[in-house]
Amino acid sequence: MARLEVDNLGIFRGGRSMIEGLSLSLSGGRTAIVGAQDGAMRALALELAGLSIGSAVRTGTLTLDGVSYPTGESELARFRGRIGLLGAGDGVAGLASLLERTPQLLICDDPLHGLAGTAHRELAEAILDAQREQGFGVLLLTGDMRLAMAFADSIIVFDGTRPVETGTAETLAERARHARTRELLGAYQPRTRATMPPPIGEPLLEFDAVEQRFRDRGWSPFDRLPPPVVVAPTSFLVRRGEAVGLLGGAGSGKSVLLRLAAGLGRCSAGELRFDGDAYHGDDLPAERRSAIAMVFPDPHLAFNPALAVGLSLTEPLRVEQQLLVDEQADRLVEGVRSVGLDPSVLGRRPDAFGAMELQRLALARALASRPQLIVLDEPTLRLDAAERVEFLVLLNRVRADNGLTVLAASRDIEVLGTICDRILVLEQGHIIEGGAPAQLAETPEQAETRRLVAPRYPGRRPDVPQPVAPAPGLVAVARPDAGEPVPPAPATVPTPAEPSPPEPEAALPPVAETAADPPVVLLEAPLPVPVPAAAAMPDPDPEPLPLEVTPLPVAAPPPADAATVAPPPGPPAEPQPELPATAMVAEVAADPPSLPDPAIPTEPLVIAPPGRLLPPAPQLISLPAHKIETTRQALPAAGHNDSVTVPVPAESAGDDADKGPERRQGDNPVDRPDD
Amino acid sequence: MIARPDLPGIRWGLVAGGGVGLLLAVLALTSLVWVPFPLAGPPLTPLAEPGGLHLLGTDQAGRDVVSLLMTAALSSLAVAGFGTLIALLVGVPAGALMAARFGAGPSPGRVSGLLLAPALIVAMLLTALGSAGPGTAILSVALPGAVAAGLAARAPVAMLLRRDYVAAARIAGLNALSAMQRHVLPALLPVVAALGLELFAVAILVEASLGFLGLAAGMSGTGLGVMLRDTQGFMQIRPLLAIAPGVTIVSLILALQLVARGLRRGIDGTA
Numbered sequence: 001m002a003r004l005e006v007d008n009l010g011i012f013r014g015g016r017s018m019i020e021g022l023s024l025s026l027s028g029g030r031t032a033i034v035g036a037q038d039g040a041m042r043a044l045a046l047e048l049a050g051l052s053i054g055s056a057v058r059t060g061t062l063t064l065d066g067v068s069y070p071t072g073e074s075e076l077a078r079f080r081g082r083i084g085l086l087g088a089g090d091g092v093a094g095l096a097s098l099l100e101r102t103p104q105l106l107i108c109d110d111p112l113h114g115l116a117g118t119a120h121r122e123l124a125e126a127i128l129d130a131q132r133e134q135g136f137g138v139l140l141l142t143g144d145m146r147l148a149m150a151f152a153d154s155i156i157v158f159d160g161t162r163p164v165e166t167g168t169a170e171t172l173a174e175r176a177r178h179a180r181t182r183e184l185l186g187a188y189q190p191r192t193r194a195t196m197p198p199p200i201g202e203p204l205l206e207f208d209a210v211e212q213r214f215r216d217r218g219w220s221p222f223d224r225l226p227p228p229v230v231v232a233p234t235s236f237l238v239r240r241g242e243a244v245g246l247l248g249g250a251g252s253g254k255s256v257l258l259r260l261a262a263g264l265g266r267c268s269a270g271e272l273r274f275d276g277d278a279y280h281g282d283d284l285p286a287e288r289r290s291a292i293a294m295v296f297p298d299p300h301l302a303f304n305p306a307l308a309v310g311l312s313l314t315e316p317l318r319v320e321q322q323l324l325v326d327e328q329a330d331r332l333v334e335g336v337r338s339v340g341l342d343p344s345v346l347g348r349r350p351d352a353f354g355a356m357e358l359q360r361l362a363l364a365r366a367l368a369s370r371p372q373l374i375v376l377d378e379p380t381l382r383l384d385a386a387e388r389v390e391f392l393v394l395l396n397r398v399r400a401d402n403g404l405t406v407l408a409a410s411r412d413i414e415v416l417g418t419i420c421d422r423i424l425v426l427e428q429g430h431i432i433e434g435g436a437p438a439q440l441a442e443t444p445e446q447a448e449t450r451r452l453v454a455p456r457y458p459g460r461r462p463d464v465p466q467p468v469a470p471a472p473g474l475v476a477v478a479r480p481d482a483g484e485p486v487p488p489a490p491a492t493v494p495t496p497a498e499p500s501p502p503e504p505e506a507a508l509p510p511v512a513e514t515a516a517d518p519p520v521v522l523l524e525a526p527l528p529v530p531v532p533a534a535a536a537m538p539d540p541d542p543e544p545l546p547l548e549v550t551p552l553p554v555a556a557p558p559p560a561d562a563a564t565v566a567p568p569p570g571p572p573a574e575p576q577p578e579l580p581a582t583a584m585v586a587e588v589a590a591d592p593p594s595l596p597d598p599a600i601p602t603e604p605l606v607i608a609p610p611g612r613l614l615p616p617a618p619q620l621i622s623l624p625a626h627k628i629e630t631t632r633q634a635l636p637a638a639g640h641n642d643s644v645t646v647p648v649p650a651e652s653a654g655d656d657a658d659k660g661p662e663r664r665q666g667d668n669p670v671d672r673p674d675d
Numbered sequence: 676m677i678a679r680p681d682l683p684g685i686r687w688g689l690v691a692g693g694g695v696g697l698l699l700a701v702l703a704l705t706s707l708v709w710v711p712f713p714l715a716g717p718p719l720t721p722l723a724e725p726g727g728l729h730l731l732g733t734d735q736a737g738r739d740v741v742s743l744l745m746t747a748a749l750s751s752l753a754v755a756g757f758g759t760l761i762a763l764l765v766g767v768p769a770g771a772l773m774a775a776r777f778g779a780g781p782s783p784g785r786v787s788g789l790l791l792a793p794a795l796i797v798a799m800l801l802t803a804l805g806s807a808g809p810g811t812a813i814l815s816v817a818l819p820g821a822v823a824a825g826l827a828a829r830a831p832v833a834m835l836l837r838r839d840y841v842a843a844a845r846i847a848g849l850n851a852l853s854a855m856q857r858h859v860l861p862a863l864l865p866v867v868a869a870l871g872l873e874l875f876a877v878a879i880l881v882e883a884s885l886g887f888l889g890l891a892a893g894m895s896g897t898g899l900g901v902m903l904r905d906t907q908g909f910m911q912i913r914p915l916l917a918i919a920p921g922v923t924i925v926s927l928i929l930a931l932q933l934v935a936r937g938l939r940r941g942i943d944g945t946a
Contacts, residue, residue, distance in 0.1 A: 263846060286850075315848075
């Protein structure tokens with residue numbers, strides 16, 4: 001097993017500093033570096049893999065097994081054989097071919113980028129399995145803090161070009177010192193759905209036995225059989241003000257339905273009705289076109305690369321010819337401001353924007369014609385984890401501000417759970433299930449649904465050296481009445497066999513405080529059948545939350561007793577039938593950054609632009625007063641029931657340095673910026 | 676557009692092809708107003724040696740070869756050019772229509788392979804019907820050319836039409852035609868330009884073949900292919916008489932293809 005030592009590494013390219021002052025050492029285990037995806041992480045990955053580009057200048061030392069990286073290309077090439085580099089898009093296949101060369105060190109450069117939620121877990125688990133077999137060290141470079149938390153033993157957080165904080169998932173979750181870490185930790189919480197969604201009214205869009213068949217490539221005019229079905233006859237309706245999501249994997253037909261609704265293509269049979277007007281796709285009456293808008297998956301494909309974005313944004317306005325030029329300009333500026341961008345960007349070409357900015361502009365374009373219905377096709381596909389939440393929050397706000405009806409499609413239930421009131425699950429063109437997001441996540445009936453709602457990040461594997469104590473994700477829960485800093489944190493660990501009551505209660509404080517803080521739990525009311533505020537219930541059965549709350553790493557909770565090694569979460573040996581449910585409770589409980597921690601002067605972790613944060617709507621939490629009482633009383637009793645509470649002093653986790661080589665990193669200067 | 680490494684060969688080819696093509700075109704156009712020895716004038720000494728006043732000598736009918744070449748080149752270029760123009764005007768919209776209605780369709784391969792044999796058949800048909808003027812030559816180039824252009828334009832139009840920004844424009848309320856005009860046409864222009872140049876090059880070859888076979892004479896009764904055919908019998912004594920139109924044909928085609936290749940490289944990186 002090779003040992004990678006990096007000391008005070010700096011990378012400069014074209015006079016610009018990309019990485020500064022990075023020190024780490026890695027031999028076994030998993031280290032994650034979390035940084036912005038602006039090319040710096042990529043440059044670092046190439047440098048560490050011995051693939052340095054000619055224009056990059058390196059300072060500091062870089063050694064593998066004590067041998068400094070050579071400079072000559074042929075020596076470097078020999079060196080490279082020992083290091084595997086897994087890039088974005090390489091996927092499981094790329095990993096397999098890397099493993100054939102039995103690398104001694106695996107560098108993963110944003111490997112999950114662009115993968116769907118289910119593929120996420122597959123790849124992450126494949127890496128974990130490979131590591132267990134071959135025992136190499138893994139260095140993960142990513143922008144996704146949640147992945148790092150779920151995956152790595154040790155995490156280095158970058159702010160810009162510099163590492164600012166180092167710790168384990170647990171220590172960071174407990175007491176992140178640097179603002180950037182806290183921002184990253186909090187970025188996955190859509191916390192501002194305190195907006196009033198529009199009231200639900202009469203049916204606005206109806207699918208009436210809509211069927212779509214496409215001829216495939218091998219079609220010939222002599223074929224007797226009708227072309228294969230892409231969407232089987234499908235009927236459902238979207239009411240005015242409602243947000244309906246279509247959940248399905250690739251090829252399930254969700255995009256086809258969305259495009260038909262938006263007036264693209266033509267269905268093979270059946271009809272759609274928008275506000276009573278029947279159409280079949282592109283025969284949508286011209287005067288109805290402005291009432292339906294659409295946001296596409298890849299913003300860079302949704303803007304003409306040759307035109308300034310401002311010109312693309314005026315397209316919906318050109319149709320309304322009675323608008324004066326001044327009025328057009330006003331609407332344009334207003335629209336761009338409403339999605340949080342400055343109007344001065346309108347003169348630029350699309351390639352001058354990142355995916356997030358461009359998707360905001362796509363939303364602005366969709367809103368320009370003041371539509372009633374907005375159709376969202378995988379709107380967050382090209383966004384990274386933090387941007388995704390930011391965009392969803394924006395969507396919710398925009399929906400509330402404009403009283404929009406939403407029809408969205410995604411393969412990611414977190415996305416749909418955040419913006420939708422109701423979700424329909426599609427499998428190969430058939431609607432197989434439907435219901436409120438919470439209900440689907442909780443009791444998926446179909447196998448496909450179960451697959452789609454399964455957690456996104458891998459559980460921790462107990463076969464790698466585990467920190468004894470603070471169970472990841474379950475710890476940093478502030479008692480509402482605690483007057484002192486949270487750590488040393490008690491690790492509340494459930495016995496796997498019987499999910500114990502206290503966890504939901506542990507999740508409670510943030511909910512109980514909703515009066516002061518915009519709630520996290522907001523799968524609220526606009527459903528025809530109101531969803532109970534699941535998170536708030538101190539239910540003996542740990543109830544999975546609406547998934548918008550999920551974020552932090554799924555912790556397969558290790559037993560408090562270090563001697564007993566918990567079986568891996570997946571295998572049948574585990575008498576834990578409802579793994580997803582338990583996992584989700586763990587996620588809910590793990591909401592440390594949202595807590596007002598008296599020890600740390602936290603700025604509010606609000607993603608919405610300042611000033612847009614509406615006061616929380618009191619009716620959102622339908623938690624009866626006596627329930628709150630109950631939960632408050634229940635809290636002190638948390639230690640007395642089946643779950644084991646192991647208070648672990650914060651320092652002891654750091655002193656576990658001999659647990660595994662990867663932990664030695666704690667000695668690194670980067671680790672303790674305060675020292 | 677993604678920056679790609681600049682290939683010196685391609686760029687050099689673009690410059691050289693453009694230069695040679697322009698020079699030949701200018702010479703050909705000059706023949707409209709001036710040639711060294713007007714062809715209509717009294718016949719000169721037949722089969723004069725090259726050099727002196729007659730740079731390339733005179734042919735068997737006592738015509739100055741340079742003057743004849745200039746006139747013949749213009750005739751060939753005109754026939755090929757009109758044929759290509761008609762082919763593009765008919766073929767590209769038809770291809771776009773096909774793309775809009777039926778999608779990308781099969782890949783057409785290279786246009787040149789599609790052109791020569793059908794052109795000969797069309798020319799033979801028209802000649803059998805009793806027509807032998809420049810119209811025959813132009814039509815023989817234009818008809819198969821239109822098919823080739825349509826096939827070649829269909830795929831890029833289909834690709835552009837599938838772009839989400841075209842869908843966005845349609846959703847924004849633009850009708851199919853204005854969406855196409857706004858988003859597809861500008862991106863298609865360089866593609867059509869390259870396609871036109873390729874077709875033009877093949878059309879010159881086709882025109883020369885037709886002339887050589889005596890199936891269609893160009894304007895003013897001559898053409899590079901006609902010249903090749905007429906001088907065949909004198910290859911033994913005056914090889915230059917056949918070589919001169921041959922070299923002219925080859926350099927015209929090469930020049931056009933080099934420019935087309937340079938354009939293609941600029942558009943999509945294929946060449």
